[in-house]
Structure formats: C-alpha cells, structure tokens
Amino acid sequence: xxxxxxxxxxxxxxxxxxxxxxxxxxxxxxxxxxxxxxxxxxxxxxxxxxxxxxxxxxxxxxxxxxxxxxxxxxxxxxxxxxxxxxxxxxxxxxxxxxxxxxxxxxxxxxxxxxxxxxxxxxxxxxxxxxxxxxxxxxxxxxxxxxxxxxxxxxxxxxxxxxxxxxxxxxxxxxxxxxxxxxxxxxxxxxxxxxxxxxxxxxxxxxxxxxxxxxxxxxxxxxxxxxxxxxxxxxxxxxxxxx
Amino acid sequence: xxxxxxxxxxxxxxxxxxxxxxxxxxxxxxxxxxxxxxxxxxxxxxxxxxxxxxxxxxxxxxxxxxxxxxxxxxxxxxxxxxxxxxxxxxxxxxxxxxxxxxxxxxxxxxxxxxxxxxxxxxxxxxxxxxxxxxxxxxxxxxxxxxxxxxxxxxxxxxxxxxxxxxxxxxxxxxxxxxxxxxxxxxxxxxxxxxxxxxxxxxxxxxxxxxxxxxxxxxxxxxxxxxxxxxxxxxxxxxxxxxxxxxxxxxxxxxxxxxxxxxxxxxxxxxxxxxxxxx
Numbered sequence: 001x002x003x004x005x006x007x008x009x010x011x012x013x014x015x016x017x018x019x020x021x022x023x024x025x026x027x028x029x030x031x032x033x034x035x036x037x038x039x040x041x042x043x044x045x046x047x048x049x050x051x052x053x054x055x056x057x058x059x060x061x062x063x064x065x066x067x068x069x070x071x072x073x074x075x076x077x078x079x080x081x082x083x084x085x086x087x088x089x090x091x092x093x094x095x096x097x098x099x100x101x102x103x104x105x106x107x108x109x110x111x112x113x114x115x116x117x118x119x120x121x122x123x124x125x126x127x128x129x130x131x132x133x134x135x136x137x138x139x140x141x142x143x144x145x146x147x148x149x150x151x152x153x154x155x156x157x158x159x160x161x162x163x164x165x166x167x168x169x170x171x172x173x174x175x176x177x178x179x180x181x182x183x184x185x186x187x188x189x190x191x192x193x194x195x196x197x198x199x200x201x202x203x204x205x206x207x208x209x210x211x212x213x214x215x216x217x218x219x220x221x222x223x224x225x226x227x228x229x230x231x232x233x234x235x236x237x238x239x240x241x242x
Numbered sequence: 243x244x245x246x247x248x249x250x251x252x253x254x255x256x257x258x259x260x261x262x263x264x265x266x267x268x269x270x271x272x273x274x275x276x277x278x279x280x281x282x283x284x285x286x287x288x289x290x291x292x293x294x295x296x297x298x299x300x301x302x303x304x305x306x307x308x309x310x311x312x313x314x315x316x317x318x319x320x321x322x323x324x325x326x327x328x329x330x331x332x333x334x335x336x337x338x339x340x341x342x343x344x345x346x347x348x349x350x351x352x353x354x355x356x357x358x359x360x361x362x363x364x365x366x367x368x369x370x371x372x373x374x375x376x377x378x379x380x381x382x383x384x385x386x387x388x389x390x391x392x393x394x395x396x397x398x399x400x401x402x403x404x405x406x407x408x409x410x411x412x413x414x415x416x417x418x419x420x421x422x423x424x425x426x427x428x429x430x431x432x433x434x435x436x437x438x439x440x441x442x443x444x445x446x447x448x449x450x451x452x453x454x455x456x457x458x459x460x461x462x463x464x465x466x467x468x469x470x471x472x473x474x475x476x477x478x479x480x481x482x483x484x485x486x487x488x489x490x491x492x493x494x495x496x497x498x499x500x501x502x503x504x505x506x507x508x509x510x511x512x513x514x515x516x517x518x519x520x
Binding site for chain 2: 052055056057058059060061062063066069070073074075076077078081082085086089175179180181182183185186193196204205206207210211214217218221222
C-alpha cells in the first residue's frame with residue numbers, strides 16, 4: 001500500500017465512474033437524513049419525559065428517571081444492536097402467530113432512527129428540565145391569572161421561553177446526534193463511513209477515504225454550527241426590546 | 243392563672259388535604275407499574291437463565307470483557323489526562339500559531355465521530371505501512387489494541403483539554419494576583435493554588451467524560467477487540483441467543499450507575515466546604 005499522490009487522490013474522490021465522490025455524497029445524504037429523521041421524535045419524547053420529571057407527582061418522576069437512567073447508561077452501540085436484533089425477534093414472533101412461516105426484516109434505517117431518537121430523547125429531557133428550572137413560577141401564575149388553562153399556559157407562555165433557554169444544550173445534542181449516526185454503518189446502512197470503508201478496501205487507500213469521511217463530518221458540524229447560531233439569534237430577536 | 247392567649251398558641255400548618263386520584267397520578271402509577279413489571283420480568287428472565295448453557299459457556303468471556311473494557315478506559319483516560327495538559331496550555335497560549343494548532347486539534351477530535359477516528363487510525367495507518375516499518379513503529383499500528391488505546395487517548399485528551407481550560411479560566415484572576423503578591427512563582431501558583439480549585443469545578447465534567455468514554459469504548463469491538471461489547475457480539479453470533487445483549491446491557495448499566503453514584507458521593511465530599519447550611 002502507498003499514499004496516493006495529489007492528482008490520484010482527486011481522481012479517487014471525484015464524481016463519476018472513476019471516483020467515489022458520488023457514492024460518498026449519497027452516504028452523506030443518508031447520514032443527514034437519518035439525523036434529521038431522528039430529531040423530531042427525540043425532541044417530542046424528550047419533552048414529554050421532561051414534563052414527567054418536573055411533575056409534582058412522585059410516581060411520574062420515578063418513571064421518567066428510570067427511562068433516562070437506562071438510556072443514558074447504555075452504550076449507543078448496544079442500544080442500536082438491541083433495537084435492531086430485539087425488534088426483529090419480537091416482530092417475527094408476533095408475525096409468526098398469524099403467518100406460521102413468515103419472516104419480517106427490520107429496516108436498518110428504521111432501527112437506527114428508533115435507537116438514536118431514544119438516546120437523544122434521554123439527553124434532551126435533561127436539557128428541557130434545566131430549561132424548565134430557568135422559568136419562574138410567576139410565569140405560570142400569570143398565565144392562570146389571565147384565565148388560561150394549564151395546556152394553554154404551557155403552550156403560549158412557557159414553551160416559547162423554554163425553547164430559547166434549551167437551545168444551546170439542544171444544539172450540542174444535535175452535534176452529538178450527527179456524530180452518533182456513524183454507528184449505523186455497523187448494521188449495514190450505507191452512510192458516509194460505510195461507503196468510505198468500501199472505497200478504502202477496493203482502492204487500498206484507507207487513509208484518504210477515512211480522512212475524507214472525517215472532513216465531511218467536520219463540514220457537517222460547521223454547517224450545523226452556523227445554522228444553530230442563526231436559529232439562536234432568531235430566537236432571541238425579541239430580547240433587545242426589553 | 244390566666245387563660246392562654248390565643249396569639250401564643252403554636253400556629254399549626256393547615257392539615258394536609260388527601261390527594262385525589264388525578265389523571266397525572268394515575269398515569270404515573272401505571273408507568274411505574276409497567277417499569278416494575280418489566281424489571282420483575284427481567285429479573286425472572288435472568289434468574290431462570292443463570293444455569294442455562296449460555297451462561298455456562300460465555301460467563302467467563304463476559305468477565306474478561308468487563309476487565310478489557312475497564313483497562314481500555316483507565317489507560318485512555320490517564321494518558322488522555324496527561325496529553326490534555328499541554329493541549330490546554332497551547333490552547334490558552336498567546337502564541338497564535340500554537341493556539342490555533344491546539345484549536346484545530348480539539349475541533350477535529352470533538353467534531354468527528356469516535357468510530358471514524360478509530361477507523362482512520364487503525365485502517366488508515368495501512369497507507370503508511372512502508373514508512374512506519376522504516377521508522378520501526380509498525381508493530382504499534384498493526385495491533386488493534388494499541389490503535390484503540392491511541393484513538394481513545396487522542397479523543398478524550400481533546401475533551402479533557404477543554405474541560406481543564408474552562409475550569410482554569412473560571413478561577414478568579416485575584417487568585418493569581420494574590421499568589422503573585424505573596425511572591426509565589428507562576429508555576430507553583432498554577433499547581434498549588436489554581437489547579438486544586440479548578441479541579442473542583444471540573445469534577446462533574448470529568449465524571450461525565452469518564453462515563454462517555456466507557457460507553458464509547460464499545461466501539462473498540464468493531465476493530466476486533468474483545469471488550470464487553472466484543473464478547474457480547476461474539477457470543478450472539480455463536481449462539482443466536484438474544485440474552486447475550488441483555489447480559490451486556492445489565493453489566494454496562496451496573497458499571498455506569500455504580501461509577502455515577504461513586505462520583506456523586508465524591509463530589510459531595512470534596513465540595514462540602516462550599517456548602518452553606520442554615
């Protein structure tokens with residue numbers, strides 16, 4: 001094995017039949033869409049779990065805390081394998097009740113989405129919880145004094161402030177989520193890392209392709225940071241008026 | 243004998259009203275009950291499998307796996323801590339070249355997935371085989387174990403450098419000035435005045451980093467290291483028995499939870515002089 005020269009490297013990374021550029025670009029698309037698809041589920045579950053954690057009802061708090069303890073304590077890779085194989089076994093058991101010799105195959109993308117959303121939600125619930133703590137009790141009381149119901153107070157008064165407070169932590173979680181998608185390559189989804197691995201094996205240029213993969217992840221992180229800064233300024237646009 | 247003045251009577255708080263079975267309370271109890279059933283079933287499942295052939299065949303492997311995981315994490319954390327010191331120093335240095343190099347290092351290792359870094363080091367080293375052979379360091383990069391330790395060390399050193407830098411910057415400038423006023427040299431000030439205070443601030447992030455590395459170390463299994471995750475995957479591929487993953491989950495949870503609790507205790511103990519009661 002040897003290190004590719006500059007022109008060789010550019011040929012290998014180019015789009016078209018000679019290079020691996022288009023395959024890796026497709027992998028990047030998979031990575032980004034997996035992260036984007038997991039995000040809304042993770043946010044919603046995380047918010048609901050955070051509501052449970054800040055509840056006055058001790059049993060609800062316990063239930064929510066068990067959830068976060070489990071999914072923050074397990075390695076993401078293990079969660080992924082458990083979802084991928086466990087759901088497959090479970091679904092097949094259910095399916096075989098109806099169709100004796102049937103077999104269902106679990107989609108790697110869906111398995112990855114479920115695992116990543118669950119892990120994301122466990123961390124997001126902590127982010128929401130600390131944001132909830134930053135909102136004073138008077139905000140709720142003010143809402144009730146205006147005659148708003150609990151749900152309305154939450155939606156119209158608390159939620160807009162909550163998002164602003166939780167944004168920095170959620171932004172970090174998004175960057176972590178983007179990096180965690182790399183694990184999906186292990187269960188055979190064709191993301192950036194898997195295409196780089198295939199290209200590295202075929203061309204015998206592992207450093208070039210894994211280096212390129214790392215740089216793509218960095219690029220995604222940079223684009224995200226710019227986007228997050230923009231969202232944060234947008235969310236704080238009303239603060240200058242006070 | 244005078245009658246007791248009602249104003250002197252002890253003011254009792256109003257009696258606690260009985261809590262009704264509100265919707266939230268019912269939901270909470272149902273959820274806890276579901277967890278309890280799941281937990282009880284898990285215990286029953288594990289207990290009924292303790293004497294199964296799976297445990298008989300693979301238990302020793304699991305114990306070896308836990309030991310390997312702990313070794314991997316401890317070595318990487320310690321080496322990473324050593325490496326983080328120069329990185330953090332360079333990062334806060336006034337020399338623009340030095341600080342931007344350190345910034346690039348930290349940004350790279352925090353911005354890319356640990357799995358990609360591990361691949362880059364383990365497989366990517368193959369591109370430089372002739373060079374590394376000439377330098378006499380090929381034995382290092384040929385070995386998956388050394389590569390994993392190397393990748394984890396570099397990764398955690400970047401995170402630890404940021405923790406350290408943040409904690410040191412957090413210390414009031416007056417501490418430096420007071421030490422200087424006492425005629426203490428800068429190096430001594432750093433080690434004996436600044437660092438001990440910074441460590442208390444950094445305790446919690448360090449604990450989080452340790453737990454993240456334990457979880458992240460599962461990645462080593464992908465480059466053929468038989469840590470806890472590696473043993474689990476091997477056991478599953480041989481037996482096709484899903485309990486392989488259940489045992490691994492239980493073991494990881496025990497390790498992480500124990501560590502987290504020890505860390506909480508440690509933090510309460512080390513910061514007890516900062517607490518003001520009453």
